Amino acid sequence: MTGSLPAPGVDVAAARRLVRIGLRLSGLGLAALAGVYVLAIRFTPTEASQGLAQKIFYLHVPAAWTALLIFSLVGIVSALYLWLHDPRLDLFASASAEVGVMFSAVMLTTGPIWAKPIWGTWWQWEPRLTLTLFLFFLYVGYLSLRSAVHDPAERARFSAVVAILGLVLVPFVHLSVYLWRTIHPMPIVLKPSAPSLPPEMLRTLLIGFAATLLFYWGLVTVRYGLGLVTRAREAEAMRNA
Protein backbone atom coordinates (compact mmCIF):
# COMPACT_ATOMS: atom_id res chain seq x y z
CA MET A 1 0.00 0.00 0.00
CA THR A 2 2.81 2.43 0.73
CA GLY A 3 4.51 1.25 -2.45
CA SER A 4 2.79 4.01 -4.37
CA LEU A 5 4.42 6.71 -2.23
CA PRO A 6 8.11 7.60 -2.50
CA ALA A 7 10.49 7.11 0.42
CA PRO A 8 9.70 9.10 3.60
CA GLY A 9 12.51 11.61 3.15
CA VAL A 10 11.25 12.77 -0.24
CA ASP A 11 7.66 12.73 1.01
CA VAL A 12 8.21 15.14 3.83
CA ALA A 13 10.24 17.58 1.77
CA ALA A 14 7.54 17.75 -0.89
CA ALA A 15 4.91 18.12 1.79
CA ARG A 16 6.84 20.97 3.40
CA ARG A 17 7.00 22.73 0.05
CA LEU A 18 3.26 22.35 -0.33
CA VAL A 19 2.69 23.79 3.12
CA ARG A 20 4.89 26.79 2.36
CA ILE A 21 3.16 27.43 -0.95
CA GLY A 22 -0.20 27.05 0.73
CA LEU A 23 0.67 29.53 3.45
CA ARG A 24 1.71 32.10 0.87
CA LEU A 25 -1.40 31.54 -1.23
CA SER A 26 -3.71 31.78 1.74
CA GLY A 27 -1.87 34.85 3.01
CA LEU A 28 -2.49 36.39 -0.40
CA GLY A 29 -6.11 35.34 -0.10
CA LEU A 30 -6.41 37.13 3.23
CA ALA A 31 -4.92 40.26 1.73
CA ALA A 32 -7.39 40.00 -1.15
CA LEU A 33 -10.22 39.67 1.35
CA ALA A 34 -8.99 42.77 3.14
CA GLY A 35 -9.18 44.48 -0.24
CA VAL A 36 -12.75 43.26 -0.62
CA TYR A 37 -13.57 44.80 2.75
CA VAL A 38 -12.35 48.18 1.52
CA LEU A 39 -14.10 47.73 -1.82
CA ALA A 40 -17.38 46.81 -0.21
CA ILE A 41 -17.40 49.50 2.42
CA ARG A 42 -15.99 52.48 0.52
CA PHE A 43 -16.33 51.84 -3.18
CA THR A 44 -19.67 50.12 -3.54
CA PRO A 45 -22.95 52.00 -3.37
CA THR A 46 -25.15 51.37 -0.37
CA GLU A 47 -28.55 49.88 -0.97
CA ALA A 48 -31.18 52.38 0.07
CA SER A 49 -33.86 50.14 1.56
CA GLN A 50 -31.55 47.88 3.54
CA GLY A 51 -28.88 50.34 4.57
CA LEU A 52 -25.35 49.42 5.59
CA ALA A 53 -26.39 45.94 6.75
CA GLN A 54 -26.84 44.97 3.12
CA LYS A 55 -23.06 45.00 2.76
CA ILE A 56 -22.91 41.80 4.75
CA PHE A 57 -24.03 40.29 1.44
CA TYR A 58 -20.47 40.64 0.07
CA LEU A 59 -19.09 38.42 2.82
CA HIS A 60 -21.99 36.08 3.38
CA VAL A 61 -22.67 35.01 -0.20
CA PRO A 62 -19.06 34.16 -1.19
CA ALA A 63 -18.59 32.22 2.04
CA ALA A 64 -21.86 30.38 1.42
CA TRP A 65 -21.08 29.48 -2.17
CA THR A 66 -17.59 28.38 -1.16
CA ALA A 67 -18.88 26.23 1.70
CA LEU A 68 -21.36 24.58 -0.63
CA LEU A 69 -18.76 24.17 -3.38
CA ILE A 70 -16.30 22.57 -0.97
CA PHE A 71 -18.94 20.20 0.33
CA SER A 72 -19.78 19.13 -3.21
CA LEU A 73 -16.08 18.61 -3.87
CA VAL A 74 -15.75 16.49 -0.75
CA GLY A 75 -18.69 14.36 -1.86
CA ILE A 76 -17.43 13.90 -5.40
CA VAL A 77 -13.85 13.21 -4.34
CA SER A 78 -15.17 10.74 -1.76
CA ALA A 79 -17.10 8.89 -4.44
CA LEU A 80 -13.91 8.77 -6.51
CA TYR A 81 -12.06 7.41 -3.51
CA LEU A 82 -14.53 4.57 -3.06
CA TRP A 83 -14.04 3.75 -6.72
CA LEU A 84 -10.26 4.21 -7.09
CA HIS A 85 -9.02 3.65 -3.50
CA ASP A 86 -6.31 6.30 -3.91
CA PRO A 87 -5.44 7.59 -0.42
CA ARG A 88 -4.57 11.01 -1.83
CA LEU A 89 -8.26 11.46 -2.66
CA ASP A 90 -9.15 10.81 0.95
CA LEU A 91 -6.47 13.22 2.07
CA PHE A 92 -7.86 15.93 -0.19
CA ALA A 93 -11.41 15.30 1.00
CA SER A 94 -10.46 15.59 4.65
CA ALA A 95 -8.30 18.67 4.04
CA SER A 96 -11.16 20.34 2.20
CA ALA A 97 -13.70 19.49 4.86
CA GLU A 98 -11.49 20.93 7.57
CA VAL A 99 -11.46 24.21 5.66
CA GLY A 100 -15.08 23.99 4.57
CA VAL A 101 -16.36 23.88 8.14
CA MET A 102 -14.79 27.29 8.72
CA PHE A 103 -16.55 28.84 5.71
CA SER A 104 -19.73 27.17 6.88
CA ALA A 105 -19.28 28.82 10.27
CA VAL A 106 -18.88 32.22 8.62
CA MET A 107 -22.00 31.51 6.57
CA LEU A 108 -23.93 30.50 9.67
CA THR A 109 -22.91 33.56 11.70
CA THR A 110 -23.20 36.26 9.05
CA GLY A 111 -26.58 34.93 7.94
CA PRO A 112 -28.49 35.70 11.15
CA ILE A 113 -26.56 38.94 11.73
CA TRP A 114 -27.82 40.07 8.35
CA ALA A 115 -31.29 38.66 8.88
CA LYS A 116 -31.95 40.51 12.12
CA PRO A 117 -32.04 44.06 10.73
CA ILE A 118 -33.67 42.99 7.46
CA TRP A 119 -36.26 40.42 8.54
CA GLY A 120 -36.64 41.46 12.16
CA THR A 121 -35.67 38.04 13.52
CA TRP A 122 -32.33 36.29 13.91
CA TRP A 123 -33.68 33.15 12.36
CA GLN A 124 -36.31 32.02 9.89
CA TRP A 125 -36.91 28.49 8.78
CA GLU A 126 -36.54 29.36 5.14
CA PRO A 127 -34.70 27.37 2.47
CA ARG A 128 -31.36 29.18 2.45
CA LEU A 129 -30.85 29.67 6.17
CA THR A 130 -32.00 26.13 6.94
CA LEU A 131 -29.60 24.76 4.37
CA THR A 132 -26.87 26.81 6.06
CA LEU A 133 -27.58 25.08 9.35
CA PHE A 134 -27.71 21.63 7.84
CA LEU A 135 -24.53 22.09 5.87
CA PHE A 136 -22.81 22.95 9.14
CA PHE A 137 -24.24 19.83 10.80
CA LEU A 138 -23.06 17.72 7.88
CA TYR A 139 -19.53 19.11 8.11
CA VAL A 140 -19.46 18.55 11.87
CA GLY A 141 -20.75 15.00 11.41
CA TYR A 142 -18.10 14.25 8.79
CA LEU A 143 -15.27 15.61 10.92
CA SER A 144 -16.52 13.94 14.13
CA LEU A 145 -16.67 10.59 12.40
CA ARG A 146 -13.13 11.03 11.09
CA SER A 147 -11.80 11.77 14.54
CA ALA A 148 -13.63 8.77 15.99
CA VAL A 149 -12.23 6.15 13.64
CA HIS A 150 -8.59 5.22 14.07
CA ASP A 151 -7.81 2.83 11.27
CA PRO A 152 -6.93 5.03 8.25
CA ALA A 153 -8.56 2.82 5.62
CA GLU A 154 -11.75 2.46 7.64
CA ARG A 155 -11.76 6.18 8.37
CA ALA A 156 -11.46 6.94 4.67
CA ARG A 157 -14.27 4.56 3.71
CA PHE A 158 -16.65 5.67 6.44
CA SER A 159 -16.20 9.36 5.90
CA ALA A 160 -16.61 8.84 2.15
CA VAL A 161 -20.00 7.24 2.82
CA VAL A 162 -21.11 10.17 4.97
CA ALA A 163 -19.89 12.70 2.41
CA ILE A 164 -21.73 11.02 -0.47
CA LEU A 165 -24.97 10.59 1.45
CA GLY A 166 -24.67 14.16 2.72
CA LEU A 167 -24.24 15.57 -0.77
CA VAL A 168 -27.34 13.73 -2.01
CA LEU A 169 -29.25 15.06 0.99
CA VAL A 170 -28.62 18.72 0.19
CA PRO A 171 -31.20 19.11 -2.61
CA PHE A 172 -33.81 17.32 -0.50
CA VAL A 173 -33.34 19.70 2.44
CA HIS A 174 -33.66 22.64 0.11
CA LEU A 175 -36.78 21.24 -1.57
CA SER A 176 -38.47 20.34 1.70
CA VAL A 177 -38.09 23.75 3.23
CA TYR A 178 -38.99 25.47 -0.04
CA LEU A 179 -42.16 23.40 -0.32
CA TRP A 180 -42.99 24.15 3.31
CA ARG A 181 -42.50 27.85 2.71
CA THR A 182 -44.93 27.87 -0.18
CA ILE A 183 -47.57 26.77 2.31
CA HIS A 184 -46.35 29.00 5.13
CA PRO A 185 -44.88 32.05 3.40
CA MET A 186 -42.43 34.32 5.12
CA PRO A 187 -44.02 37.32 6.85
CA ILE A 188 -41.60 39.84 5.37
CA VAL A 189 -41.05 39.72 1.67
CA LEU A 190 -37.85 41.73 1.38
CA LYS A 191 -35.37 39.67 -0.60
CA PRO A 192 -31.74 40.15 0.42
CA SER A 193 -30.39 40.02 -3.10
CA ALA A 194 -32.34 41.94 -5.68
CA PRO A 195 -32.92 40.01 -8.91
CA SER A 196 -31.05 42.57 -10.97
CA LEU A 197 -27.87 43.56 -9.23
CA PRO A 198 -26.31 46.93 -10.11
CA PRO A 199 -22.96 46.40 -11.86
CA GLU A 200 -20.78 47.76 -9.03
CA MET A 201 -22.43 45.41 -6.55
CA LEU A 202 -22.01 42.47 -8.89
CA ARG A 203 -18.37 43.40 -9.38
CA THR A 204 -17.71 43.51 -5.64
CA LEU A 205 -19.53 40.22 -5.16
CA LEU A 206 -17.49 38.48 -7.85
CA ILE A 207 -14.21 39.87 -6.53
CA GLY A 208 -15.29 38.71 -3.08
CA PHE A 209 -15.91 35.25 -4.47
CA ALA A 210 -12.50 35.18 -6.18
CA ALA A 211 -10.73 36.26 -3.00
CA THR A 212 -12.56 33.65 -0.95
CA LEU A 213 -11.67 30.92 -3.44
CA LEU A 214 -8.01 31.97 -3.36
CA PHE A 215 -8.10 31.80 0.42
CA TYR A 216 -9.65 28.31 0.25
CA TRP A 217 -7.12 27.13 -2.28
CA GLY A 218 -4.22 28.26 -0.09
CA LEU A 219 -5.74 26.77 3.06
CA VAL A 220 -6.51 23.39 1.53
CA THR A 221 -2.97 23.22 0.14
CA VAL A 222 -1.60 23.74 3.64
CA ARG A 223 -3.94 21.16 5.13
CA TYR A 224 -3.15 18.67 2.40
CA GLY A 225 0.58 19.17 2.94
CA LEU A 226 0.19 18.73 6.69
CA GLY A 227 -1.84 15.60 6.05
CA LEU A 228 1.00 14.23 3.93
CA VAL A 229 3.49 14.98 6.71
CA THR A 230 1.33 13.15 9.24
CA ARG A 231 0.90 10.20 6.91
CA ALA A 232 4.65 10.02 6.18
CA ARG A 233 5.39 10.08 9.90
CA GLU A 234 2.80 7.36 10.57
CA ALA A 235 4.33 5.22 7.83
CA GLU A 236 7.81 5.76 9.26
CA ALA A 237 6.64 4.87 12.75
CA MET A 238 5.07 1.67 11.48
CA ARG A 239 8.26 0.79 9.61
CA ASN A 240 10.38 1.24 12.73
CA ALA A 241 7.96 -0.54 15.01
Place this chain on the structure above:
Amino acid sequence: MGDAIGLALAIAAKDIRAELRSRTAILSALVFAALVLVVLNFSRDPTRLSSADLAPSALWITFAFAAMTALNRAFTTERENAALDGLLLAPVPREALYLGKLLANLAFVGVIEAVSLPLFIVFFNVSMGGALPGVLAVAALGTVGFVAVGTVFSAMAVRTRFAELMLPVLLLPFMLPPLIGAVQVTAALLEGRPLSAVGGWLRLLAVYDVVFVTLCTLIFPAVVNE
Protein backbone atom coordinates in the same frame (compact mmCIF):
# COMPACT_ATOMS: atom_id res chain seq x y z
CA MET B 1 -32.15 -12.48 -6.90
CA GLY B 2 -34.63 -14.63 -5.02
CA ASP B 3 -31.66 -15.92 -3.07
CA ALA B 4 -30.74 -12.44 -1.98
CA ILE B 5 -34.26 -11.69 -0.85
CA GLY B 6 -34.51 -14.96 1.05
CA LEU B 7 -31.19 -14.18 2.66
CA ALA B 8 -32.31 -10.70 3.61
CA LEU B 9 -35.43 -12.07 5.23
CA ALA B 10 -33.42 -14.64 7.14
CA ILE B 11 -31.08 -11.96 8.46
CA ALA B 12 -34.07 -9.83 9.42
CA ALA B 13 -35.71 -12.70 11.25
CA LYS B 14 -32.53 -13.41 13.21
CA ASP B 15 -32.27 -9.81 14.30
CA ILE B 16 -35.91 -9.58 15.28
CA ARG B 17 -35.70 -12.78 17.31
CA ALA B 18 -32.67 -11.44 19.12
CA GLU B 19 -34.50 -8.25 19.98
CA LEU B 20 -37.66 -9.96 21.18
CA ARG B 21 -35.60 -11.77 23.77
CA SER B 22 -34.64 -8.50 25.42
CA ARG B 23 -37.51 -6.08 25.50
CA THR B 24 -35.76 -3.05 26.98
CA ALA B 25 -35.63 -1.05 23.77
CA ILE B 26 -39.32 -1.45 23.00
CA LEU B 27 -40.20 -0.55 26.55
CA SER B 28 -38.04 2.58 26.60
CA ALA B 29 -39.64 3.76 23.35
CA LEU B 30 -43.11 3.18 24.78
CA VAL B 31 -42.23 5.07 27.94
CA PHE B 32 -41.05 7.95 25.78
CA ALA B 33 -44.33 7.89 23.85
CA ALA B 34 -46.25 8.13 27.11
CA LEU B 35 -44.00 11.00 28.23
CA VAL B 36 -44.64 12.94 25.02
CA LEU B 37 -48.37 12.35 25.42
CA VAL B 38 -48.52 13.61 28.97
CA VAL B 39 -46.16 16.58 28.67
CA LEU B 40 -47.65 17.98 25.51
CA ASN B 41 -51.17 17.61 26.73
CA PHE B 42 -50.64 19.17 30.12
CA SER B 43 -48.31 21.94 29.01
CA ARG B 44 -50.79 23.68 26.75
CA ASP B 45 -53.73 25.97 27.29
CA PRO B 46 -56.68 23.80 26.17
CA THR B 47 -58.73 26.81 25.16
CA ARG B 48 -56.11 28.01 22.74
CA LEU B 49 -54.40 24.94 21.37
CA SER B 50 -56.53 21.91 20.73
CA SER B 51 -54.93 18.57 21.34
CA ALA B 52 -55.81 17.57 17.79
CA ASP B 53 -53.52 20.38 16.56
CA LEU B 54 -50.64 18.93 18.52
CA ALA B 55 -51.21 15.34 17.51
CA PRO B 56 -49.25 15.20 14.24
CA SER B 57 -46.10 16.70 15.79
CA ALA B 58 -46.40 14.59 18.92
CA LEU B 59 -46.87 11.49 16.82
CA TRP B 60 -43.82 12.12 14.68
CA ILE B 61 -41.56 13.07 17.60
CA THR B 62 -42.41 9.69 19.04
CA PHE B 63 -41.88 7.89 15.75
CA ALA B 64 -38.52 9.61 15.24
CA PHE B 65 -37.42 8.63 18.72
CA ALA B 66 -38.58 5.06 18.10
CA ALA B 67 -36.41 4.95 15.00
CA MET B 68 -33.37 6.19 16.94
CA THR B 69 -33.97 3.61 19.67
CA ALA B 70 -34.24 0.83 17.12
CA LEU B 71 -31.00 1.87 15.48
CA ASN B 72 -29.24 2.22 18.81
CA ARG B 73 -30.29 -1.19 20.07
CA ALA B 74 -28.32 -2.72 17.24
CA PHE B 75 -25.16 -1.78 19.15
CA THR B 76 -25.68 -3.94 22.18
CA THR B 77 -26.55 -7.03 20.17
CA GLU B 78 -23.75 -6.43 17.64
CA ARG B 79 -21.01 -5.77 20.14
CA GLU B 80 -21.87 -8.50 22.58
CA ASN B 81 -22.30 -11.21 20.02
CA ALA B 82 -19.85 -9.99 17.37
CA ALA B 83 -22.70 -11.04 15.18
CA LEU B 84 -21.78 -8.89 12.26
CA ASP B 85 -18.27 -10.31 12.02
CA GLY B 86 -19.69 -13.79 11.96
CA LEU B 87 -22.06 -12.92 9.16
CA LEU B 88 -19.33 -11.29 7.14
CA LEU B 89 -17.23 -14.46 7.12
CA ALA B 90 -20.03 -16.20 5.27
CA PRO B 91 -20.35 -15.45 1.53
CA VAL B 92 -23.38 -13.24 2.09
CA PRO B 93 -23.89 -10.52 -0.53
CA ARG B 94 -23.51 -7.26 1.36
CA GLU B 95 -26.60 -5.79 -0.23
CA ALA B 96 -28.70 -8.62 1.21
CA LEU B 97 -27.13 -7.93 4.59
CA TYR B 98 -28.19 -4.30 4.38
CA LEU B 99 -31.74 -5.13 3.30
CA GLY B 100 -32.04 -7.68 6.08
CA LYS B 101 -30.96 -5.16 8.69
CA LEU B 102 -33.23 -2.55 7.17
CA LEU B 103 -36.20 -4.91 7.40
CA ALA B 104 -35.41 -5.82 10.98
CA ASN B 105 -35.12 -2.18 12.00
CA LEU B 106 -38.36 -1.33 10.18
CA ALA B 107 -40.16 -4.19 11.88
CA PHE B 108 -38.99 -3.01 15.26
CA VAL B 109 -40.01 0.60 14.66
CA GLY B 110 -43.27 -0.63 13.16
CA VAL B 111 -44.17 -2.37 16.38
CA ILE B 112 -43.62 0.79 18.39
CA GLU B 113 -45.59 2.86 15.91
CA ALA B 114 -48.42 0.33 15.91
CA VAL B 115 -48.71 0.64 19.68
CA SER B 116 -48.25 4.42 19.85
CA LEU B 117 -50.81 5.30 17.22
CA PRO B 118 -53.92 4.04 19.08
CA LEU B 119 -52.62 5.72 22.24
CA PHE B 120 -52.44 9.02 20.42
CA ILE B 121 -55.83 8.63 18.84
CA VAL B 122 -57.33 8.13 22.26
CA PHE B 123 -55.41 10.69 24.29
CA PHE B 124 -55.20 13.46 21.70
CA ASN B 125 -58.87 13.17 20.74
CA VAL B 126 -58.05 12.58 17.14
CA SER B 127 -60.93 11.72 14.85
CA MET B 128 -59.45 9.42 12.26
CA GLY B 129 -62.44 9.16 9.98
CA GLY B 130 -61.29 7.74 6.67
CA ALA B 131 -57.78 9.00 7.24
CA LEU B 132 -56.34 5.79 8.65
CA PRO B 133 -55.01 4.21 5.43
CA GLY B 134 -53.37 7.52 4.50
CA VAL B 135 -51.81 7.86 7.94
CA LEU B 136 -50.47 4.34 7.78
CA ALA B 137 -49.05 5.02 4.33
CA VAL B 138 -47.26 8.19 5.40
CA ALA B 139 -46.02 6.46 8.56
CA ALA B 140 -44.42 3.83 6.35
CA LEU B 141 -42.93 6.37 3.94
CA GLY B 142 -41.48 8.55 6.67
CA THR B 143 -40.11 5.66 8.71
CA VAL B 144 -38.37 4.11 5.72
CA GLY B 145 -36.77 7.52 5.18
CA PHE B 146 -35.13 7.63 8.63
CA VAL B 147 -34.27 3.99 8.90
CA ALA B 148 -32.69 3.58 5.45
CA VAL B 149 -29.83 5.96 6.20
CA GLY B 150 -29.85 5.12 9.90
CA THR B 151 -29.08 1.47 9.18
CA VAL B 152 -25.90 2.47 7.34
CA PHE B 153 -24.81 4.92 10.03
CA SER B 154 -25.59 2.43 12.75
CA ALA B 155 -23.21 -0.07 11.14
CA MET B 156 -20.49 2.60 11.08
CA ALA B 157 -21.14 4.05 14.51
CA VAL B 158 -20.86 0.64 16.17
CA ARG B 159 -17.15 0.67 15.29
CA THR B 160 -16.52 3.99 17.01
CA ARG B 161 -15.99 4.64 20.68
CA PHE B 162 -19.01 6.84 21.42
CA ALA B 163 -21.44 5.00 19.22
CA GLU B 164 -24.60 6.23 20.94
CA LEU B 165 -23.48 9.81 20.38
CA MET B 166 -22.12 9.36 16.87
CA LEU B 167 -25.37 7.98 15.48
CA PRO B 168 -27.56 10.98 16.33
CA VAL B 169 -24.87 13.45 15.24
CA LEU B 170 -24.67 11.80 11.84
CA LEU B 171 -28.36 11.03 11.39
CA LEU B 172 -29.93 14.33 12.46
CA PRO B 173 -29.65 16.16 9.12
CA PHE B 174 -31.05 13.13 7.32
CA MET B 175 -34.19 13.05 9.38
CA LEU B 176 -35.34 16.49 8.35
CA PRO B 177 -36.85 16.00 4.89
CA PRO B 178 -38.84 12.88 5.84
CA LEU B 179 -39.99 14.51 9.08
CA ILE B 180 -41.17 17.75 7.48
CA GLY B 181 -43.05 15.86 4.79
CA ALA B 182 -44.53 13.30 7.15
CA VAL B 183 -45.81 15.87 9.65
CA GLN B 184 -47.36 17.97 6.89
CA VAL B 185 -49.14 15.01 5.36
CA THR B 186 -50.30 13.66 8.72
CA ALA B 187 -51.64 17.06 9.74
CA ALA B 188 -53.51 17.43 6.46
CA LEU B 189 -54.99 13.97 6.72
CA LEU B 190 -56.17 14.49 10.29
CA GLU B 191 -57.82 17.72 9.22
CA GLY B 192 -59.84 15.67 6.80
CA ARG B 193 -58.08 16.72 3.62
CA PRO B 194 -57.66 14.08 0.91
CA LEU B 195 -54.30 12.59 -0.04
CA SER B 196 -54.39 14.43 -3.35
CA ALA B 197 -54.09 17.74 -1.50
CA VAL B 198 -50.65 16.75 -0.25
CA GLY B 199 -49.48 15.09 -3.44
CA GLY B 200 -46.33 17.21 -3.56
CA TRP B 201 -45.19 16.05 -0.12
CA LEU B 202 -46.01 12.44 -0.85
CA ARG B 203 -43.99 12.58 -4.04
CA LEU B 204 -41.07 14.13 -2.15
CA LEU B 205 -41.24 11.42 0.50
CA ALA B 206 -41.44 8.65 -2.08
CA VAL B 207 -38.52 10.02 -4.09
CA TYR B 208 -36.47 10.46 -0.90
CA ASP B 209 -37.14 6.84 0.06
CA VAL B 210 -36.34 5.40 -3.36
CA VAL B 211 -33.15 7.44 -3.72
CA PHE B 212 -31.80 6.68 -0.27
CA VAL B 213 -32.75 3.02 -0.05
CA THR B 214 -31.06 2.47 -3.42
CA LEU B 215 -28.01 4.55 -2.54
CA CYS B 216 -27.64 2.93 0.86
CA THR B 217 -27.96 -0.57 -0.58
CA LEU B 218 -25.18 0.24 -3.04
CA ILE B 219 -22.97 1.98 -0.51
CA PHE B 220 -23.35 -0.45 2.41
CA PRO B 221 -20.64 -2.82 1.12
CA ALA B 222 -18.12 0.02 1.51
CA VAL B 223 -18.98 0.09 5.20
CA VAL B 224 -18.54 -3.59 5.94
CA ASN B 225 -15.90 -4.67 3.45
CA GLU B 226 -12.23 -4.32 4.21
Place this chain on the structure above:
Amino acid sequence: MPENGGYMAAAYGLTAAIYVGYWLRLRARARRDTALPPSSPAP
Protein backbone atom coordinates in the same frame (compact mmCIF):
# COMPACT_ATOMS: atom_id res chain seq x y z
CA MET C 1 -31.94 54.62 4.95
CA PRO C 2 -32.18 52.51 8.13
CA GLU C 3 -29.48 52.93 10.76
CA ASN C 4 -28.02 49.45 10.96
CA GLY C 5 -24.30 49.98 10.56
CA GLY C 6 -23.75 48.16 13.83
CA TYR C 7 -24.83 44.88 12.24
CA MET C 8 -22.47 45.39 9.37
CA ALA C 9 -19.64 46.09 11.78
CA ALA C 10 -20.47 43.00 13.80
CA ALA C 11 -20.59 40.74 10.75
CA TYR C 12 -17.44 42.19 9.21
CA GLY C 13 -15.59 42.03 12.51
CA LEU C 14 -16.64 38.47 13.29
CA THR C 15 -15.79 37.25 9.80
CA ALA C 16 -12.38 38.89 9.95
CA ALA C 17 -11.77 37.29 13.35
CA ILE C 18 -12.70 33.84 12.02
CA TYR C 19 -10.64 34.12 8.84
CA VAL C 20 -7.54 35.65 10.43
CA GLY C 21 -7.78 33.51 13.55
CA TYR C 22 -8.07 30.32 11.51
CA TRP C 23 -5.14 31.31 9.33
CA LEU C 24 -2.89 32.19 12.28
CA ARG C 25 -3.67 28.94 14.06
CA LEU C 26 -3.08 26.96 10.88
CA ARG C 27 0.22 28.71 10.33
CA ALA C 28 1.32 27.97 13.90
CA ARG C 29 0.37 24.32 13.48
CA ALA C 30 2.18 24.17 10.15
CA ARG C 31 5.35 25.53 11.73
CA ARG C 32 5.13 23.00 14.52
CA ASP C 33 4.44 20.03 12.27
CA THR C 34 7.01 20.78 9.60
CA ALA C 35 9.81 21.80 11.97
CA LEU C 36 12.95 19.87 11.15
CA PRO C 37 13.90 17.43 13.93
CA PRO C 38 17.16 18.45 15.69
CA SER C 39 20.11 16.65 14.06
CA SER C 40 21.23 13.69 16.15
CA PRO C 41 24.43 14.28 18.11
CA ALA C 42 27.60 12.55 16.91
CA PRO C 43 28.01 9.06 18.45
